[in-house]
Every structure is written in C-alpha cells, then in structure tokens.
Amino acid sequence: xxRDRINKLLNRIPTHFIIILMILIWVVPTFGLLxxxxxxxxxxxxxxxxxxxxxxxxxxxxxxxCASCHGDDGTAIxxxxxxxxxxxxxxxxxLQLLNALKAEYDGQPHMQNIxxxxxxxxxxxxxxxxxxxxxxxxxxxxxxNYIDALVGYRGTSTYQRDCAAGTAPLDINCxxxxxxxxxxxxxxFLNSLLVTIPATFIPILFAAFAGYAFAWLDFKGRFLLFAIxxxxxxxxxxxxxxxxxxxxxxxGLNGTFLGVWLFHTGFGMPYxxxxxxxxxxxxxxxxxxxxxxxxxSHWTAFYRLVVPLAMPAxxxxxxxxxxxxxxxxxxxxxxxxxxxxxMTYQISNMxxxxxxxxxxxxxSAFLSMLLPMxxxxxxxxxxxxxxxxxxxxx
Amino acid sequence: xxxxxxxxxMKQGKLAPWLYLLPALLVMGFFIVYPMINTISLSFSNKDxxxxxxxxxxxxxxxxxxxxxxRYALTAEIDSSSVGSFWSSFWRSxxxxxxxxxxxxxxxxxxxxxxxxxxxxxxxxEALAKAIIFMPMAVSFxxxxxxxKFVYDFGTQQVQIGLLNAIITGLGFEPVAFLxxxxxxxxxxxxxxxxxxxxxxxxxxxxxxxxxxxxILEAARVDGATEMTVFWRIMVPIISPTIMVVITTMxxxxxxxxxxxxxxxxxxxxxxxxxxxMYTEMYVNFNVGRGTAVAVVLVLAIIPFxxxxxxxxxxxxxxx
Numbered sequence: 001x002x003r004d005r006i007n008k009l010l011n012r013i014p015t016h017f018i019i020i021l022m023i024l025i026w027v028v029p030t031f032g033l034l035x036x037x038x039x040x041x042x043x044x045x046x047x048x049x050x051x052x053x054x055x056x057x058x059x060x061x062x063x064x065x066c067a068s069c070h071g072d073d074g075t076a077i078x079x080x081x082x083x084x085x086x087x088x089x090x091x092x093x094x095l096q097l098l099n100a101l102k103a104e105y106d107g108q109p110h111m112q113n114i115x116x117x118x119x120x121x122x123x124x125x126x127x128x129x130x131x132x133x134x135x136x137x138x139x140x141x142x143x144x145n146y147i148d149a150l151v152g153y154r155g156t157s158t159y160q161r162d163c164a165a166g167t168a169p170l171d172i173n174c175x176x177x178x179x180x181x182x183x184x185x186x187x188x189f190l191n192s193l194l195v196t197i198p199a200t201f202i203p204i205l206f207a208a209f210a211g212y213a214f215a216w217l218d219f220k221g222r223f224l225l226f227a228i229x230x231x232x233x234x235x236x237x238x239x240x241x242x243x244x245x246x247x248x249x250x251x252g253l254n255g256t257f258l259g260v261w262l263f264h265t266g267f268g269m270p271y272x273x274x275x276x277x278x279x280x281x282x283x284x285x286x287x288x289x290x291x292x293x294x295x296x297s298h299w300t301a302f303y304r305l306v307v308p309l310a311m312p313a314x315x316x317x318x319x320x321x322x323x324x325x326x327x328x329x330x331x332x333x334x335x336x337x338x339x340x341x342x343m344t345y346q347i348s349n350m351x352x353x354x355x356x357x358x359x360x361x362x363x364s365a366f367l368s369m370l371l372p373m374x375x376x377x378x379x380x381x382x383x384x385x386x387x388x389x390x391x392x393x394x
Numbered sequence: 395x396x397x398x399x400x401x402x403x404m405k406q407g408k409l410a411p412w413l414y415l416l417p418a419l420l421v422m423g424f425f426i427v428y429p430m431i432n433t434i435s436l437s438f439s440n441k442d443x444x445x446x447x448x449x450x451x452x453x454x455x456x457x458x459x460x461x462x463x464x465r466y467a468l469t470a471e472i473d474s475s476s477v478g479s480f481w482s483s484f485w486r487s488x489x490x491x492x493x494x495x496x497x498x499x500x501x502x503x504x505x506x507x508x509x510x511x512x513x514x515x516x517x518x519x520e521a522l523a524k525a526i527i528f529m530p531m532a533v534s535f536x537x538x539x540x541x542x543k544f545v546y547d548f549g550t551q552q553v554q555i556g557l558l559n560a561i562i563t564g565l566g567f568e569p570v571a572f573l574x575x576x577x578x579x580x581x582x583x584x585x586x587x588x589x590x591x592x593x594x595x596x597x598x599x600x601x602x603x604x605x606x607x608x609x610i611l612e613a614a615r616v617d618g619a620t621e622m623t624v625f626w627r628i629m630v631p632i633i634s635p636t637i638m639v640v641i642t643t644m645x646x647x648x649x650x651x652x653x654x655x656x657x658x659x660x661x662x663x664x665x666x667x668x669x670x671x672m673y674t675e676m677y678v679n680f681n682v683g684r685g686t687a688v689a690v691v692l693v694l695a696i697i698p699f700x701x702x703x704x705x706x707x708x709x710x711x712x713x714x
Contacts, residue, residue, distance in 0.1 A: 015513050022510055023526050026589065029541045030529075032557060036544065048555045120552070210418035219411035230707045231700045232426055236650045238672045238689045240429035242436060242682060246443070266425025269418050298410055327534030329653045334677060344536045348657050351540070358544065358555070365540035369533050376532030380525060383532075387594070388601050 037145050037362035040138040041158075044358050052140065058128025061121045065114055074132050088133035094123035145363035152184025154360075182338075185364050188346040192326060192368075194257055195342055199264035200321045203272050204314055206265065211276025212306050216288055217298065226277065232270040240267075241334055248335065255339040263335060264325050272317055275386060279313035280306060316386025319379050323372055343368040430693075437463055437686040447683050463687035471666075488666040491580050492649065495587070495667060500644045502588040504637065507595030511603055512625065514596075524600065528593035535590065535653030542586045543658055546572040576664040583665060586654055591647065595640050602636035603629065639706065646699050649692060668692050 035049040047057060066074075066082070074082030081087065091097040098119070101110050117125060130136040144158040153159040155169050163174035172178055179186035213219070214226050244263060245254065253259035287309075291301045307314075329344040336342060338349070347364050376383060436443050438460050440450050451457035458465040471487035473479040484490045510527055514520045530538055547556030548571040554560040559569040572582040606629060614624050630637070652669040659665045661674060668688060676685030 012516070015516055019510070019513050019517060019523055022506070023523055026526050026529065029545045029557070029589075030533075033541045033544060045555065046553055048553075048557065048560050050557070050560070206417045206421065209414040213411045213414035217411040217414065219408070219415075222411075225415075227704055227707065229422075231704050232422065234646050234696055234700055234703055235426055235430065236646075236669070236689075236692055236696060238650065238652075238669055239433050239693050240426060242676055242686050242689065243429040243432035244425065246682075262421065263425055266421040269422045270426070273418060302414075323532055327536070329534070329536050329656070330673070333673075344534050344653075347536050347540065348653075351543070351657055352660055358547075361540050362544065365537045369537045372532040372534070373529075376529065377525070380528075384528075384597055387597060 033362050034366060036358060037366045038141045038143070039359075040142050040144070041357055041359035042138055043140075044362075056128065056131055058124035058126070058131075061117060061124045062128045065111070065117050065121070065125065068114070069112075074129070082129055083133050085133045085135050088129050088135050091126055091129065094119055094126050097126045097129075098122050145359040146367065149360050149363040149367060150184055150186040150189075151178035152181040152187070154183065182341065183346075185343060185346055185367050188341050188343045189367065191336075191340050192342040192344075195260050195264075195332070195336070196322055196325045198257070198261045199268075199325045200318055202261060202265045203268040203321055204317055207269060207272030207276045207317065208307065208310060208314070209302075210269075210273045211280050211310075212302055214273065214277040215280040215283075216301075216306075229270050229273060233274060237267060237330060241330075245334055253335075255336060257340070260331060260335050263331055264321075264328075267331075268321050268324070272321065275317055276310065276313060280310060283309055312382065312385070315379065315382040319375060319383045320386045322375060323383075326372055433686045433689055436682055437690045439463075439683045441681050441683060443682040450683070463683040464691070466684050467687040467691050486576065486664045488661075488668050488671040491665060492667045494580055495584055495648050495651065496645055498581070498584045499587045499591070499648050500641055502584070503591045503595045503644055504599075504640055506588065506592045507597075507640070508599050508637070510592070510596045511600035512629070515600070515603060524593075524596065527596055530590045531593050533590075535651075536657050538586055538590050539654055539657035542582075542589070543573070546582055548572065548574075573659055573665075574663045579659060579663050579665050583654055583658055586658070587648070587651065590654075591644065595644065598640055599633065599636060602633040606632050642699050642702055646696060649695055668695075 032049045035052055036044055039049065039052065043057075062074075063072075070076050070080065070082050091100060098116070101116055101122070103110055127136075131138075144160060147153075148159045151159055151172065153162070153169070153172060155162055157165075157167075159168070159172065159178075162168040163172070168174055171181060171183065178184065180190075181187060214222060248254045248259050253262075283306075287305065288301060291305055296304070327344065329348060332342045332345045333348070336345065338345070341349070343364075347361070347368060350361055350364065438447050439445065440447055446460055447462040448457075448459045450462055451459070456465065471483065471489070473483040485494075510523075514523045517523065533541075544555075545557045546559075547554070548559055548569055549555060554563050554569055558572065563569050570578070573579050610628060610632075611624055614628055619627070650669055651667065652673060655661055655665055655667050655670045656673065661667070661670045666674075669692065672685055672688040672692065675681050675688055679685075
C-alpha cells in the first residue's frame with residue numbers, strides 16, 4: 001500500500017514540474033516589472049532587479065581593496081573617515097578616486113601592498129563610498145517612479161526632489177494640478193475611465209434590447225439577421241478605421257469621447273448581442289408565457305423579468321467590454337491620439353517617441369494594469385463564463 | 395428553420411421587435427457595414443481618396459490600373475527578380491511574418507494551452523495555476539509589451555538588466571539583441587503573443603476536457619491503456635470540435651494583431667505584420683488608397699473564418 005502511494009507520488013513529479021515551470025515563466029516577467037518599478041532609477045540601470053536583495057554595488061570591491069585598513073564600516077582610520085560626507089565629496093568620479101589611491105600618504109603608497117583596482121572596480125567603490133557616507137544613498141525601494149509617472153515628470157532627478165529644490169521643469173507646478181498634466185499617467189487614468197465606463201455601459205444596454213428581440217420576439221428575417229451578426233463578429237477593426245476617421249474629421253468628432261464611445265459601441269455590438277441572445281434564449285419559456293398571461297407587456301417583461309435574470313450575462317459582458325476598451329490601443333491611437341491620451345496611448349508614446357527610462361515605463365505599465373487586475377481577480381468567474389459562451393471577439 | 399418558434403401568446407405588434415433592435419442596428423450599420431463598403435471603394439482610389447487609383451500609375455512601371463493599390467499592397471515588399479530573392483524577401487515581408495505568427499503562435503498557444511489544461515486537471519492547486527496562466531488576458535498588449543521588452547533588454551555595456559541576457563551572459567555567452575536581429579526578433583515577439591493568449595486557449599480547452607465523461611476514460615484505463623493512449627485516442631478526438639474552434643479563433647486574433655508589434659519594434663527590423671502595415675500606410679504615410687487596400691487584403695484572409703463561424707452557428711442551432 002505504502003509503496004503504491006510513493007510510486008503514485010513519483011509518477012506525479014513530471015506533472016508538477018511542468019506546471020510549476022510554466023507558472024514561473026508566467027509570473028517572473030511580471031514580478032520583475034513590479035520590482036523594477038519600485039527601485040530608484042540609478043539602481044535600475046546598473047543592476048538587474050533580481051539583485052535587489054544582494055549587497056549594494058561596490059561592497060565586495062570595497063571589502064577587497066579598502067576594508068583591511070579602513071575597516072568594514074569605513075571608520076577605522078579617524079583622519080580618513082570614509083563615512084564623512086565632506087571627505088567623500090572630493091571624489092565625485094572614479095578618476096579622482098584612482099588619483100587619490102595612487103598618491104602617497106606620509107611617504108607610504110596609499111594602497112601599500114594591495115594592487116590598484118581597475119577602473120570599473122574603482123567606480124563601484126566610489127558608488128559604495130557615496131552610499132555609506134550618505135552623499136548619495138539611494139533607498140532600496142521607492143515610490144518616486146510612480147509619482148513621476150503620475151504627474152508626467154520627465155526630468156533627470158525626481159519630481160519630489162526637483163520640486164523641493166525649486167528646479168522643476170516648466171510644465172510642472174508642484175501642486176495637485178500636476179496630476180492633470182497631459183503628459184502624465186494621472187490624467188491618462190482619468191481619460192481611460194471616461195472612455196471605458198460609457199463604452200461599457202452603452203453596448204450592454206443596446207445588446208440587452210437586441211438580444212431580447214432575437215430571443216423572444218417574433219419578426220421577419222430574425223434568423224437571417226442573426227446569422228449575419230455572427231459573421232460580423234470577426235470583421236477586423238482595421239477594415240472600418242479609415243472611413244470612420246474621415247467621417248469623424250468632417251463631423252468634428254476626432255479627439256472626442258463621444259466618437260470613441262460610439263465606435264466601441266458599434267464594434268462591441270455583434271459579440272454582445274450574440275452572448276445576450278444565447279443567454280436569454282436559454283431561460284425557460286414558461287417564465288415568459290406566464291408573464292404574458294398575467295397581462296405583462298413585452299416592455300414590462302423586459303425590464304421586470306429579463307434585466308434581473310440576465311445579470312450574470314450582463315456581468316460577463318461588462319467585464320469583457322471593460323477590459324477590451326481599457327486595454328485597447330488602436331482605437332485610442334486613431335481617434336483620440338495625444339489630445340486626450342488614455343493610458344495605453346501614453347505608454348506607447350513613451351516607448352516610441354520619448355524613449356523614457358525604465359523607471360517611468362515600468363511604473364506606468366503597472367499603473368495601467370492595476371484596475372484590470374483588480375477586476376480580473378475579483379470577477380474571474382464571470383469573465384471565464386463570458387469567454388466560454390462565445391469565444392470570438394473583434 | 396432551426397430557430398425556436400416564439401410562443402403564439404407572446405406575439406407582439408409588427409413594430410415592437412424593430413424598436414428593440416433599432417439602436418443596435420443603427421450603430422452596427424454605421425460603424426461596421428457602411429465603413430466596410432466604403433473601405434472597399436476607397437481601396438480603388440488615390441492617396442487622399444479623391445480620384446481613381448489608376449491616376450497614380452507612373453509611366454514606364456508596372457501598373458495594375460484601378461487595382462494599383464493592390465499591386466502595391468501585394469508586391470511592394472517582394473523582390474521577384476529571382477526565385478531566391480523572392481523567398482528571402484517574402485520571409486522578411488509583412489506577409490511572411492504574418493504567416494510565421496499564424497503557424498507559431500497558434501500551435502504554441504493551442505499546444506501549451508492543451509498541455510496545461512490536461513496537467514492542471516490532475517493537481518490540487520488547479521484553480522490557482524489556471525488563474526496565473528490566464529492573468530495576461532487581463533493585461534493590455536501594451537503592458538505585456540513593456541513587461542517583455544524589459545525581459546529582452548540588451549545592454550551594450552557590461553551590466554545586463556534584461557533577465558534573458560543576464561542568464562545568457564551568466565552562462566558565459568555573448569548577449570543577444572533579441573528585438574533587432576532579423577528573424578529572431580519576430581520569434582521573440584511571437585513568444586509574447588503566446589504568453590498572452592495561452593490562458594485563453596487553456597480555459598476553453600480545460601472546460602472541454604472536464605466535459606469528457608469520466609466513465610469512458612476509466613473504462614480505457616481499466617482495459618490497460620496508458621495515459622498517452624487515453625489522451626491521444628480518446629480525449630483528443632472527443633474535444634476536437636473545441637480544438638477547431640480555438641484554432642480558428644486564434645488565427646483570426648493573430649491576423650488582427652497589431653499592438654505587440656507596434657509597441658515593441660514599431661514594425662522595424664523586419665518585424666512588420668499586415669495589421670501594423672495597414673496602420674503605417676494610413677496614419678504614418680497618410681495614404682488612404684494603400685491603407686485601405688491592405689485592410690481589404692486582411693479581410694480577404696479572414697473571410698473563410700466568417701464562413702466557418704456561420705457554419706458552426708447553424709450547426710449549433712440544429713442541436714438546440
């Protein structure tokens with residue numbers, strides 16, 4: 001009996017191994033992004049995010065070249081206290097440090113019998129000395145990337161430091177109004193919300209009407225019309241962009257929320273109606289018959305019976321449409337562009353034209369994922385259900 | 395007709411159903427049907443849609459007359475001076491790349507999705523494992539693009555802050571510029587696509603696997619079939635309709651895919667695909683005729699799937 005169980009366990013090992021390997025491949029890149037977004041920019045560009053828990057840069061070089069005389073904490077020689085910021089400020093770069101190391105002190109070579117460090121090692125030591133002396137001691141973790149991303153700060157320092165020193169760029173006011181800076185993710189977050197909420201709500205409303213008609217009302221061409229609708233589900237967005245953007249240009253709808261809401265409504269419709277009709281069609285017929293027998297009109301049946309019963313389908317559809325619109329880039333790029341930037345646009349713009357640093361990109365990317373992740377993990381059940389009901393979406 | 399009849403008692407006035415349909419039909423007509431027709435007619439026009447495409451012909455060069463934009467869309471990237479140059483330019487063109495995307499991404503997502511669905515079915519932490527694989531579906535392509543751009547990062551100096559190059563240099567090899575080496579970069583982008591869409595395939599296939607009756611599988615196991623045989627001879631044939639649906643859905647998704655390429659390479663270094671090329675022609679080069687012609691080519695590639703979709707729908711209605 002026991003042997004059987006051990007055997008069974010052994011047989012399972014490859015299964016667990018593959019699953020865990022795949023989970024790691026799925027989790028690690030995202031985790032790396034999160035960690036990176038929380039690191040100060042100097043650290044991001046000089047070491048990988050996986051070194052976050054290892055000793056700071058230069059500490060091993062310090063141990064090799066300096067610790068024997070200066071001590072582990074740099075205070076062993078009182079005349080040359082390495083934790084004294086005034087002393088360390090004399091060596092802003094590795095060149096000055098190397099010169100000091102080559103110089104003689106009290107007639108003795110500085111390094112005595114230890115060889116001179118290479119240029120790279122000297123630079124690392126200089127960084128380390130700046131850290132222990134407090135001249136430049138970047139924290140391990142910081143939220144400043146998120147602040148910089150939210151307010152659209154593009155300078156070389158950080159928003160908080162620049163504002164404190166009064167050297168902020170011209171488009172930064174150093175007050176709450178910065179959250180609405182058109183270059184920032186704060187403004188983009190607001191725009192994304194303003195685009196997504198109506199562009200989720202309107203299609204659901206229209207689809208509930210149409211789905212009800214397709215499922216429970218009788219009219220000529222019902223089946224044919226629905227078959228066409230099924231075909232329309234896979235029409236690519238690209239096919240309709242050009243005429244609509246030309247038309248919008250004439251109507252003055254380019255760059256307006258209304259234009260995007262309507263476009264997403266039109267494009268979300270075939271799938272939404274398909275889902276609604278299939279869900280409503282699966283409700284028991286007796287329900288409707290008795291409602292009508294009791295003298296309900298089709299309108300009463302719709303809003304007293306259909307809408308409450310369709311809540312699960314509405315939830316699935318809502319999540320689907322929400323994620324679709326929130327994550328969309330193409331429509332936002334074409335119809336909104338830089339005048340009303342949404343989050344996806346803002347990030348792609350940072351990549352393609354501004355070449356923003358990793359500290360901004362990672363923080364911005366994470367900000368844009370925050371809401372979808374919450375929606376997803378909170379309402380995963382409905383999301384999966386909606387996907388299983390009809391797998392295709394334009 | 396397969397549609398279920400509406401109970402007599404519920405018959406309403408002739409107008410009522412159309413009132414319910416009106417908003418939906420209006421927006422669909424305006425945003426899908428009308429633009430489709432307009433796109434087709436614009437594809438036969440010149441740069442700004444004011445005259446026929448035939449007017450853009452240049453004296454002494456090959457010209458397809460009114461189909462000039464299609465000549466451009468289909469042949470501009472292709473060097474047909476010899477058979478060798480034809481193929482080498484084809485594999486670097488947006489068509490060759492789209493083909494690579496279809497083959498590799500569809501087999502990758504469906505294969506990995508099926509593998510994971512089958513394996514996760516046997517472990518206790520199935521729900522958590524599936525949620526993790528599914529998670530990228532909630533994230534935008536742009537976000538996923540940034541995640542992977544960072545993984546692929548290529549440092550020109552000693553330090554590699556990209557995970558992959560750190561591993562490669564850690565093993566003693568030279569770092570690789572994943573996103574700018576031709577051919578390799580397309581593969582690197584496809585990996586991102588697979589990473590995003592595997593969860594989708596996995597979820598649908600997992601539901602299909604769970605609906606396979608346990609008695610059949612048990613019976614085969616009792617008869618001495620190995621797990622492999624059970625999988626290939628029993629499971630796969632039973633869920634093959636679902637596999638077909640997932641494959642067609644993925645092909646359509648891949649054909650329309652734009653964001654990953656746009657964010658990660660902008661279609662440069664030989665990574666262009668049809669959907670990104672359409673965007674470039676229309677909104678970077680501002681050529682209405684050429685942009686729409688590329689869009690029509692894209693739709694022509696999708697038409698078989700529209701047919702397939704309707705066929706499947708009709709079959710489903712028969713069953714009801």
